[in-house]
Amino acid sequence: MRVKVLSRNPDDYIRETKQDLQRVPRNYDPALHPFEVPREYMRALNATKLERVFAKPFLASLDGHRDGVNCMAKHPQSLSTVLSGACDGEVKIWNLTKRECIRTLQAHEGFVRGICTRFCGTSFFTVGDDKTVKHWKMEGPGYGGEEEPLHTILGKTLYTGIDHHWKEAVFATCGHQVDIWDEQRNSPICSLTWGVDSISSVKFNPIETHLLGSCASDRNIVLYDMRQSTPLKKVILDMRTNTLCWNPMEAFIFTSANEDHNLYTFDMRFLESPVMVHMDHVSAVLDVDYSPTGKEFVSASFDKSIRIFPVDKGRSREVYHTKRMQHVITVKWTSDNKYILCGSDEMNIRLWKANASEKLGVLVPRERAAMNYNQKLKEKFQHHPQIKRIARHRHLPKPIYNQAKELRIMREARRRKYDSLFVFILS
Amino acid sequence: MRPPPPWQQSEPARAARGGSASRLCAGRKCGTWRPAPRSTCSYPRVQAGWGAGLDARRSSFLGRPMAEEDLFRSDHPVSASEDEGDGNEERRHRQLLEAVSSLAGRKRRKLTERTEASLQVSEFNLSCEGAREKLVLPELLGSIRASSSLGIVKKQLNRVKQKKSVELPLSKEESARVVREAAYNKSSKAIAKWEQVVLQNRRAEQLVFPLKQEQMGVAPIEEVLTGWKARTPLEQEIFSLLHKTQQPVTDPLLTPLEEASLRAMSLEEAQLRRAELQKARALQSYYEAKARRKKKIKSKKYHRVLQKGRSRRALKEFEVLRKLDPEAALTKLEEIEKSRIQERMSLKHQNKGKWARSRAIMAKYNLEDRKAIQEQLARNKELTQKMPMEPEGEEEGDMAGEGLLPDSINEVQPSTDGANPWMLGKPSSEAKDSGMQEDPKDPRDSVVQEDAGNEMSEEEILLQDFEQRRCTQQQTGSPEPDGAGEAEEAHLFVELLSNVQTGPGVEQPAQGPEEPLLFEQLGRRCTLEEIDALGQEEGAEEQERPWPTRTLQKSEEEGSAGDGHTAKKAPKQKMINLQAVLAGESHVIQCPAQPVSVQDEEEEAADQRLVIKEAFAGDDVIADFLREKRKVEQAGKPQAINLVLPGWGEWGGTGLQPSARKRKRFLIKPVPGPPRRDHHLPHVIISQQRNILAAAHQVNEVPFPFERRQQFERSIRAPVGPTWNTQQAFQKLTAPRILTQPGHIIQPISAEDASPQSTVPTRGGSAALAPTPQHSRHHQRPHKKAR
Secondary structure: OOOOOOOOOHHHOOOOOOOOOOOOOOOOOHHHOOOHHHHHHHHHHHHHHHHHHOOOOEEEEEEOOOOOEEEEEEOOOOOOEEEEEEOOOEEEEEEOOOOEEEEEEEOOOOOEEEEEEOOOOOEEEEEEOOOEEEEEEOOOOOOOOOOOOOEEEEOOOOOOEEEEOOOOOEEEEEOOOEEEEEOOOOOOOEEEOOOOOOEEEEEEOOOOOOEEEEEEOOOEEEEEEOOOOEEEEEEEOOOOEEEEEEOOOOOOEEEEEEOOOEEEEEEOOEOOOOOEEEEOOOOOEEEEEEOOOOOEEEEEEOOOOEEEEEOOOOOOOEEEOOOOOOOEEEEEEOOOOOEEEEEEOOOEEEEEEOOOOOOOOOOOHHHHHHHHHHHHHHHHOOOOHHHHHHHHOOOOOHHHHHHHHHHHHHHHHHHHHHHHHHHHHHO | OOOOOOOOOOHHHHHHOOOOHHHHHHHOHHHOOOOOOHHHOOOOOOOOOOOOHHHHHHHHHHHHHHHHHHHHOOOOHHHHOOOOOOOHHHHHHHHHHHHHHHHOOOOOOOOOOOOOOOOOOOHHHOOOOOOOOOOOHHHHHHHOOOOHHHHHHHHHHHHHHHOOOOOOOOOHHHHHHHHHHHHHHHHHHHHHHHHHHHHHHHHOOOEEEOOOOOOOOOOOHHHHHHOOOOOOHHHHHHHHHHHHOOOOOOOOOOOHHHHHHHHHOOHHHHHHHHHHHHHHHHHHHHHHHHHHHHHHOOOHHHHHHHHHHHHHHHHHHHHHHHHHOHHHHHHHHHHHHHHHHHHHHHOOOOOOOHHHHHHHHHHOOOHHHHHHHHHHHHHHHHHHOOOOHHHHHHHOOOOOHHHHOOHHHHHHOOOOOOOOHHHOOOOOOOOOOHHHHHHHHHHHHHHHHHOHHHHHHHHHHHHHHHHHHHHHHHHOOOOHHHOHHHHHHHHHHHHHOOOOOOOOHHHHHHHHHHHHHHHOOOOOOOOHHHHHHHHHHOHHHHHHOOHHHHHHHHHHHHHHHHOHHHHHHHHHHHHHHHHHHHHHHHHHHHOOHHHHHHHHHHHHHHHHHHHHHHHOOOOOHHHHHHHHHHHHHHHHOOOOEEOOOOOOOOOOOOOOOOOHHHHHHOEEOOOOOOOOOOOOOOOOOOOOOOOHHHHOOOOOOOOOOOOOHHHHHHHHHOOOOOOOOOHHHHHHHOOOOEEEOOOEOOOOOOHHHHOOOOOOOOOOOOOOOOOOOOOOOOOOOOOOEOO
């Protein structure tokens, strides 16, 4: 009698080593797995909901300043270090991992108007209301030593901002004019002027490092070339630009934070019209900083909130606010693309996650795969109304909400008026 | 004649009117002004920029020579007759002549007309007659062509002609603007070189940050060790040792000794070594040849003897091993067990082989063949038997030797005359566990069993040895368990051994108390009753269970070893039961139980159907469904529109029917829609109405990046999940667009990142950026990590 038995190749189901994953045989026949779209839609819906459930972006508040935080600077070499200058002339250096202040120094009398680190991370510069530029070492003095700047430059006029060159020992200050300084010298290498108004901020281009951009009080943005020691071009906007930031991955793109609640992204080569207008804030935008990947930027506003905009979108993808956060004066995106720091009027520096629902810490490969899958699903079904509704939903404080509504009504009215005018002219 | 109005006067004329008017007039005929018709202007026309400084000066400088020259070259007929009497006719004639000459296209010569001689020829008496015409330099030059003395002047004139006037410098603002524009154009052109890179990055499927990826690779040991110093005492010790032996630390390739030895091999040594190698190779070939020869020997007996010898040796080794290293013996035992299982699975030693079938035919007539087959079957039984019963079998070997054996064998071969090794009682000197040793070996040379008689004798010897040994062990049983630890180990071993005799029953009580310690962790603890029950009820199941149960059985035995025979009765019974079950199983396979049961089921199903039919005799579900479907279909069909108004056709009285043609005219027939989707499915109703609940989840319009509905639907239709895709496809599909490494600083893009080809990292705008993928792995720099 011949008995037929099932015969299987052990290689198909036996692991070679204990560390191997158990092989689970799968049949990918689509007939066995029906309803793929509804099932994926369901997963996407769940993922979206979970994203909103886990969206807890606020991480920590660094308190210790005794006046509003006026400026901040990232350490170029250390992710955990950040510097901040306050309105009472105090500069603090923070350790983000320990969430504590590691050094405090009284840098200026009056405001610390600007702070920037040297590209090597060994020292930093501050400018203040006392018409001085000070150069400090990053490490504090030994025990009992006095906090003394390495170097102090007494200027004739007030300085309102400072930025350091990305590769050379050169920095730029702004005030009545844009001055380019050599670190070793007491007088500027060259002064760049165009018009007579005061300049509120100056920024070096991180890629083409000889280019600078500045914002002046007469509502314009001026570009300079350090090598040719001449201004290049001026754009005049409707209202004053508070600050600008260059895209760290796209050399000719910069974004400016304007008083008219909007941010304008410009292409340096075609300044006639902005590439993109980013609007969502309901009050003057005070500061802007690009993510190091150059795909997004964060903006701080007088309306007590910070918003994250994709570079190619006119609307923000995220808004952060807390009950106690007042007018946000300065904001920074950390160099690892993970966190956002904002300094506000009420003396605190707040640490946020750049991705609100991201899980911090090490991810298991399976976890990461699931995360990627969820992300992909959300992307795939983003146009579906329910998913869109859930993903877009944000809680806003009442003042911001009402203000936004009012602005929307105003904009609509304006548009209506314009349209009717247009129709009238045509007819 | 009155002078021409001032607007007709040429500039020199106006200028000269002041001081030298009289002289000028003197130069003219009768000193009177006469209107000079333009066509008759005979003076060279000097007009351009007379008043302007430079030109004026130049002209004044030129004025005199020209006048003089005109004077000298007065070859004109008119000039010759200048002192002749006046007369209008003459002048008219001259004019006519000139007009004619001008008609001929010849270049007109305009001559100064001097009516009276004067000593000084002033520059101012140049006529104003060509007032509106410009003096052109070539005209002046043409006149000086002939004289060589004026060559210098001519040259100067030429030079002057080539030169242009310097324009006024621009104002400061204007110049700044120009500079700015130039600088802006330049820098925007320079920065445009990033365009390719930027576009590429925007379009990239995936971007990995930081852009400068660290090269994965093994750093040379020298690099690692340069900055390393021995700090802890252990390290220092190791270092000192290494130094003592002159072990190179930084460049650990070879010690000096090794190097020396490498270098030291002389010719003689090499020859010696070669000779040795040759010898070894020759020997090896001899051995191989011998082995081949031996392998070719066909004598079964020879092979069998060889086999026995081998097995005996193996046994001995095993014994030794058991004494020396129980652990290793245990593993070996497991190997043996494994091979037994393999044999069990391979189902050799059955009546399927060629030999067996041929024997089976002959078995009727030939006693020897029958025996051989029986032996073969017995061997099969023995091999396919599960191990656990054998220790017990061994124990009870004295008392219930026959009872132990598989029943089937007993049935087949009631008179055990040597085919079954267990039936043989002759004592032998060695090989206590021969059977066990044979088990794994036998399947491989089943051919050996062909010659039954011979084999019998061989096995007999073996088994005699075995028996003898057993007896001796029984006699010397008491001294064995002297060392407690050894005994324990030995006991464990013995437990696990299948065919190995553990020792006499008398020995057991001594080991009894120690058992729980040994087997605590192996499996769940059972009471004696449970074991009993198990043994009686689920013998078959028991058989399948691996070691733990067996050990438990054992423990139970040992626990109850105090009352020797009575306690052993239960396991013994169980043993028999197991055998019975095993034997029974083989019978069961043969009986046609399954088809019968199937028939039963069919009958039952038929009954069921009948019952259901009876129960639902009244309602016709199918008809109901069809009716319902028809109703749905009707409801879904578009209705005809009747345009007949009330009262229409009733003018002649009620009850009259308008003609069908007229009625048809006022009836709009609907266009038949597309066929229903359940058109071909008689058992299904597919509702084609819009589901409002689902609509809340559906997209109303084609979203932005898509242009057509189909595009969007296609993007939704393809699933990305692991349920529908292979692992690799899934990973590829769900790869994130931006990948960052935690704790790494992302620097702004630089020229090196953008163009891996450019060897020199260029600053500023001079580098030509090639359009290359961005995340290149070249130009490594040490990574910056978070601190």
